[in-house]
Amino acid sequence: xxxxxxxxxxxxxxxxxxxxxxxxxxxxxxxxxxxxxxxxxxxxxxxxxxxxxxxxxxxxxxxxxxxxxxxxxxxxxxxxxxxxxxxxxxxxxxxxxxxxxxxxxxxxxxxxxxxxxxxxxxxxxxxxxxxxxxxxxxxxxxxxxxxxxxxxxxxxxxxxxxxxxxxxxxxxxxxxxxxxxxxxxxxxxxxxxxxxxxxxxxxxxxxxxxxxxxxxxxxxxxxxxxxxxxxxxxxxxxxxxxxxxxxxxxxxxxxxxxxxxxxxxxxxxxxxxxxxxxxxxxxxxxxxxxxxxxxxxxxxxxxxxxxxxxxxxxxxxxxxxxxxxxxxxxxxxxxxxxxxxxxxxxxxxxxxxxxxxxxxxxxxxxxxxxxxxxxxxxxxxxxxxxxxxxxxxxxxxxxxxxxxxxxxxxxxxxxxxxxxxxxxxxxxxxxxxxxxxxxxxxxxxxxxxxxxxxxxxxxxxxxxxxxxxxxxxxxxxxxxxxxxxxxxxxxxxxxxxxxxxxxxxxxxxxxxxxxxxxxxxxxxxxxxxxxxxxxxxxxxxxxxxxxxxxxxxxxxxxxxxxxxxxxxxxxxxxxxxxxxxxxxxxxxxxxxxxxxxxxxxxxxxxxxxxxxxxxxxxxxxxxxxxxxxxxxxxxxx
Numbered sequence: 001x002x003x004x005x006x007x008x009x010x011x012x013x014x015x016x017x018x019x020x021x022x023x024x025x026x027x028x029x030x031x032x033x034x035x036x037x038x039x040x041x042x043x044x045x046x047x048x049x050x051x052x053x054x055x056x057x058x059x060x061x062x063x064x065x066x067x068x069x070x071x072x073x074x075x076x077x078x079x080x081x082x083x084x085x086x087x088x089x090x091x092x093x094x095x096x097x098x099x100x101x102x103x104x105x106x107x108x109x110x111x112x113x114x115x116x117x118x119x120x121x122x123x124x125x126x127x128x129x130x131x132x133x134x135x136x137x138x139x140x141x142x143x144x145x146x147x148x149x150x151x152x153x154x155x156x157x158x159x160x161x162x163x164x165x166x167x168x169x170x171x172x173x174x175x176x177x178x179x180x181x182x183x184x185x186x187x188x189x190x191x192x193x194x195x196x197x198x199x200x201x202x203x204x205x206x207x208x209x210x211x212x213x214x215x216x217x218x219x220x221x222x223x224x225x226x227x228x229x230x231x232x233x234x235x236x237x238x239x240x241x242x243x244x245x246x247x248x249x250x251x252x253x254x255x256x257x258x259x260x261x262x263x264x265x266x267x268x269x270x271x272x273x274x275x276x277x278x279x280x281x282x283x284x285x286x287x288x289x290x291x292x293x294x295x296x297x298x299x300x301x302x303x304x305x306x307x308x309x310x311x312x313x314x315x316x317x318x319x320x321x322x323x324x325x326x327x328x329x330x331x332x333x334x335x336x337x338x339x340x341x342x343x344x345x346x347x348x349x350x351x352x353x354x355x356x357x358x359x360x361x362x363x364x365x366x367x368x369x370x371x372x373x374x375x376x377x378x379x380x381x382x383x384x385x386x387x388x389x390x391x392x393x394x395x396x397x398x399x400x401x402x403x404x405x406x407x408x409x410x411x412x413x414x415x416x417x418x419x420x421x422x423x424x425x426x427x428x429x430x431x432x433x434x435x436x437x438x439x440x441x442x443x444x445x446x447x448x449x450x451x452x453x454x455x456x457x458x459x460x461x462x463x464x465x466x467x468x469x470x471x472x473x474x475x476x477x478x479x480x481x482x483x484x485x486x487x488x489x490x491x492x493x494x495x496x497x498x499x500x501x502x503x504x505x506x507x508x509x510x511x512x513x514x515x516x517x518x519x520x521x522x523x524x525x526x527x528x529x530x531x532x533x534x535x536x537x538x539x540x541x542x543x544x545x546x547x548x549x550x551x552x553x554x555x556x557x558x559x560x561x562x563x564x565x566x567x568x569x570x571x572x573x574x575x576x577x578x579x580x581x582x583x584x585x586x587x588x589x590x591x592x593x594x595x596x597x598x599x600x601x602x603x604x605x606x607x608x609x610x611x612x613x614x615x616x617x618x619x620x621x622x623x624x625x626x627x628x629x630x631x632x633x634x635x636x637x
Contacts, residue, residue: 003078003119003120003123003146003150004143004146004147004150006076006077006078006103007078007080007142007143007146008035008037008077008078008079009139009140009143010035011031011032011034011035011037011077011079012079012080012081012139012142013027013028013031013079013080013081013082013100014081014082014136014137014138014139015082015083015084016028016081016082016083016084016087016100018083018087019085019086019087019088020087020088020540020541021052021058021087021088021089021090021541022541022544024081024083024087024089024097024100025045025048025049025052025066026045027081028066028079028081028100028102029041029044029045029048029102031079031081032044032077032079032102032104035077036074037073037074037075037077037079037104038072038073038074038104039072039073039074040071040072041072043070043071043072044068044070044072044073044104046070047068047069047070047072048066048067048068048102049548050068051066051067051068052066053548053552053560056089056090056091056092058089058090058091058092058097059091059092059124060091060092060093060095061093061095061124061130062086062091062095062096062097062098062099062130062134063097063098063099063100063101063124063130064087064089064091064097064099064100064101065100065101065102065103065120066100066101066102066103067102067103067104067105068103068104068105069104069105069106069107070106070107071106071107073104073105073106073107074106075106076104076105076106077103077104078101078102078103078104078120079100079101079102079103079104080099080100080101080133080139080142081099081100081101081102082098082099082100082133082134082136083096083097083098083099083100084098086098087100088541090541090563098134099130099133099134101120103120119188121186121187121188121189121192122153122188122189122191122192123146123149123150123153124189125188125189125192125193125196125257126149126192126196129145129149132145133145171202171203171204172202172203172204172228172268173203173204173205173206173226173227173228174198174203174204174205174206174227174228174229174230174231174264174267174268175205175206175207175208175219175223175224175227175229175230175231176191176194176205176206176207176208176230176231176232176233176256177207177208177209177210177219177230177231177232177233177234177238178190178191178194178207178208178209178210178211178233178234178253178256179209179210179211179233179234179235179238179253186235186253186254186256186257187209187210187211187253188209188211189256189257190233190253190254190256190257191207191209191256193256193257193258193260194207194231194233194256194260194263194264195207196260197260197261197264198260198264201261201264201265203264203268205264206219206223210234210238219242221242224242224243224246227246228247228267228268229246229247229248229249229266229267229268229269229272230243230246230247230248230249230267230275231248231249231251231256231263231264231267232248232249232250232251233251233252233253233255233256233257233263234250234252234253235252235253235254240275240277241277243275243277244275244276244277245274245275245276246274246275247267247270247271247272247273247274247275248267248272248273248274248275249263249266249267249272250275251263297403299371300368300371300372300402300403300406301368301399301495302491303367303368303370303371304363304364304365304366304367304368304371304399304402305364305491305495305498306367307363307364307366307367308360308363308364308367308498309498309597309598311356311357311359311360311363312356312357312360312498312501312597313596313597313598313599314353314356315352315353315354315355315356315357315358315360316353316357316501316595316596316597317353317595317596317599317603317606318349318350318352318353318356319340319349319350319353319354319357319595320353320509320595320596320603320606321349321353321606322340322341322346322347322348322349322350322353323339323340323346323508323595324605324606325343325345325346325349326339326340326341326342326343326346327339329343329345329346331343339508358389361385361386361388361389361394361395361397361398362381362382362383362385362386362389362398363382363385364385364395364398364399364402365381365382365384365385365388365398365399365401365402365405366378366379366381366382366385366402366405367381367402368381368399368402368403368405368406369381369384369402369403369405369406369409370406371406372403372406372407372409372410373405373406373407373409373410373413375428376409376412376413376428376432376433376436377405377406377409377436379433379436379437380405380408380409380432380433380436380437380440381401381402381405381406383405383437383440383441384398384401384402384404384405384440384441384444385398385401385402387401387441387444387445387448388400388401388444388448388451391444391445391448391451391452392448392452392455392456393444393447393448393451393452393455394451394452394455394458394499395455395499396451396454396455396458396499397444397447397448397451397452397455400447400451401440401444401447404440404443404444404447405436405440408436408439408440408443409432409436412431412432412435412436412439413432416431416432467589468589470511470515470588470589470591471585471586471588471589472585472588473512473515473588474511474512474514474515474518474519474584474585474586474587474588474589475515475581475582475584475585475588476581476584477493477496477497477512477515477516477519477584478493478515478516478518478519478522478580478581478582478583478584478585478587478620479519479577479578479580479581479584480492480493480519481493481494481516481519481520481522481523481558481580481584482519482520482522482523482558482573482576482577482579482580482581483573483577485523485558485559485561485562485565485576490520490558493516493519494516494520496512496516497510497512497513497515497516497517497597498513498597500512500513501513501595501597504593504595507593508593508595508608509593509594509595509606509607509608510593510594510595511587511588511591511592511593512588513594513595513596513597514587514588514592514593514594514607514613515583515584515585515587515588516584517556517594517597517598517600518580518583518584518586518587518613518616518617518620519580519581519583519584519620520556520558520580521553521554521556521558521583521600521617521621522553522576522579522580522583522617522620522621522624523553523558523560523561523565523576523579523580523624524549524550524552524553524557524558524560524561525549525550525553525554525617525618525621526553526561526575526576526579526620526621526622526624526625526628527545527546527549527553527560527561527564527625527628528546528547528549528550528553528621528625529621529622529624529625530546530624530625530626530628530629530632531543531545531546531549532546533625533626533629534625534628534629534632536634536635537628537629537632537633537634537635538635539635542564545563545564548560549561553600553621554600554601555599555600555601555602556598556599556600557600561576568632571628571631571632572628572632574627574631575624575625575627575628575631576624576628578623578624578627579620579621579622579623579624579625579627580620580624581620582619582620582623583616583617583619583620583621584620586616586619586620587613587616590609590612590616591608592607592608592609592612592613592616593607593608594606594607594608601614
């Protein structure tokens with residue numbers, strides 16, 4: 001994609017007046033509207049802010065690329081803006097931002113904004129190009145600079161292609177793969193950094209990108225065979241089995257940008273470790289890249305949980321609605337055991353929700369197994385989850401079954417590794433599913449026996465919770481939600497809460513889930529309250545972010561408080577934990593039940609005591625806010 005085709009002179013800002021992030025976004029969005037590129041300021045701006053809430057698009061080195069794709073955009077556009085003074089844009093390197101590229105893409109634009117981001121990233125890696133943009137005085141200057149850069153890029157690519165075709169055997173040759181989770185900026189920055197450094201070092205290189213546009217410049221078997229070494233600069237899974245027997249350097253994608261010379265030198269030195277394929281792309285990484293055993297287990301578990309949650313949320317809310325319908329229409333006192341399915345309308349919702357709930361455990365186990373053993377693990381994991389469900393082993397049984405299924409497939413891959421290459425195709429569609437299913441299935445029949453005992457005991461404990469016990473457990477889980485704000489401890493509490501829902505459907509919901517959600521709502525709400533009560537303790541940007549945290553808190557998005565906790569963890573996190581534990585304990589002590597595993601205030605009507613629930617959250621939020629205001633130091637003007 002040619003960026004120059006999207007750069008519109010009428011919406012360029014050559015002297016941005018804003019000095020802070022909020023004002024900069026407002027100024028650029030207004031320019032988009034004045035130039036007729038968007039039809040609605042608020043809709044487009046909300047898209048920009050939603051993206052910024054995930055992580056700042058201030059990439060560092062004085063550059064920011066805010067972007068949004070929504071219905072307000074009339075035509076794909078890249079707005080260029082230049083600040084002479086610098087803007088505090090909360091960039092990843094903490095430095096002022098001078099150059100802005102605001103990308104607008106209409107709905108159904110086939111990821112135009114992602115393609116534009118990728119193309120921009122390729123150009124912005126060049127300090128000389130960035131320097132020219134900083135010196136540009138007119139929109140015509142900007143377009144001229146981009147045109148010259150793209151012409152030079154095309155010429156360079158032709159030279160590279162010619163060099164690859166000539167296959168100069170006197171020069172070292174390296175192949176590389178770059179990839180980042182979003183597949184946008186870092187993927188292509190790493191590609192260009194590696195190419196540029198290789199050229200300086202007199203080394204030929206071919207780089208495959210696993211980005212937003214899919215796999216580009218794919219490495220062939222001939223490329224890999226000819227290579228003196230392999231570089232994988234990636235933060236996500238890439239195809240690794242093809243590099244079996246090659247000297248391979250496996251690093252994060254950031255090293256592909258910042259440590260290019262080190263990577264290329266190691267890959268061509270003859271000292272890089274030899275990569276040995278295990279036959280599974282899910283376990284191909286070396287220890288330096290994949291981290292500790294604990295981090296790998298956490299990654300596999302979260303893969304299962306993230307795929308399971310939509311089934312729990314959708315099914316849980318549908319079932320909760322069935323209870324509400326029956327309560328509204330009425331159920332005879334002697335038929336209360338059929339609450340949620342007594343009236344026909346309620347029964348419809350109950351059946352729909354039950355169908356979604358029925359997939360919860362198979363999906364959990366299936367995607368844990370697929371994270372460990374790739375696609376061959378999926379079917380075996382699904383079966384393990386289904387067996388845990390029918391065998392009464394429940395959530396814990398499915399958890400064990402998912403890991404068991406994944407590692408059974410890993411074992412089978414090692415066992416069948418010596419088979420002829422001609423049987424590779426049949427291994428995946430016959431050997432792995434059949435043997436994996438039988439081995440895992442029989443093991444699950446044995447595992448289900450003790451796991452059912454544990455599961456029944458846990459369910460009986462949860463269903464029997466009341467008074468002090470429920471308050472203490474609610475306080476513990478509520479506090480856990482605030483300790484790392486979306487990290488492993490937070491996720492452990494949340495997973496425990498969602499697991500308790502299945503056991504409490506007939507009771508009208510889970511006290512545990514209600515306590516967990518209350519604890520998770522407190523931190524961002526506490527930030528909002530603190531920025532109102534203690535204005536001298538927060539910067540202007542932090543006070544502006546207070547309103548955003550109000551929305552996030554009401555929506556049960558705990559992560560909204562992360563920037564505040566990261567800036568001052570020793571004061572902020574304990575304040576959060578106290579308020580969250582208080583809210584969770586009050587909810588547990590009063591036995592408030594919830595059947596929906598997410599939604600915040602939007603599922604308040606699905607609570608057994610919605611008004612009381614909101615009061616308890618307000619109490620916890622105020623307590624956290626007051627503690628934070630008292631312990632936090634005033635901002636220095």
